[in-house]
Amino acid sequence: MNEQSKFKQTLGGCIFLSRWLQAPLYFGLIVAQGVYVFHFMQELWHLLTTLTTLSETAIMLIVLGLIDVVMIANLLIMVIIGGYETFVSRLKLDGHPDQPEWLSHVNAGVLKVKLATALIGISSIHLLKTFIELGAKPVADNVVLWQVIIHMTFVASAVVLAWIDRITLMPAKISRGH
Helix, strand or coil, rough: CCCCHHHHHHHHHHHHHHHHHHHHHHHHHHHHHHHHHHHHHHHHHHHCHHHCCHHHHHHHHHHHHHHHHHHHHHHHHHHHHHHHHHCCCCCCCCCCCCHHHHHHHHHHHHHHHHHHHHHHHHHHHHEEEEEEHHHHCCCHHHHHHHHHHHHHHHHHHHHHHHHHHHHHHHHHHHHHCC
């Protein structure tokens, strides 16, 4: 092997190893998920300790907040597990009874569509909370307008991502005879 091919092999190996620089980022997201668990428990405690003094609307808003935290935690799980599996290293979970069903066919395109769909769900919860608050307290019209615009942007983005993922997979399916 000559010097140039040794250099290329070493450079390629270093570039391939650089994927491990993402591992601390995924660990940071695990810590962030712990923060959300703490926040969830605080909100749940608040709900339980003030249950008799809260209106139905207030209870509904707190419960929607809890659902929002759960959806964000689900989003974090998708990013942590799917991103690590796709970009860093295989988790080797084959046959594990708790392996997420979607993990067996995850790739960057599928992950993007799943994340976009999760963002739509989170945005929907925020929008619903705003609509409920409209009856309880005044909310500026431009806040509602911007939330609807942002929500519709998420919806349009998810549709475009799914469409792009579908058309990029079509040539592969055609070449395999599907």
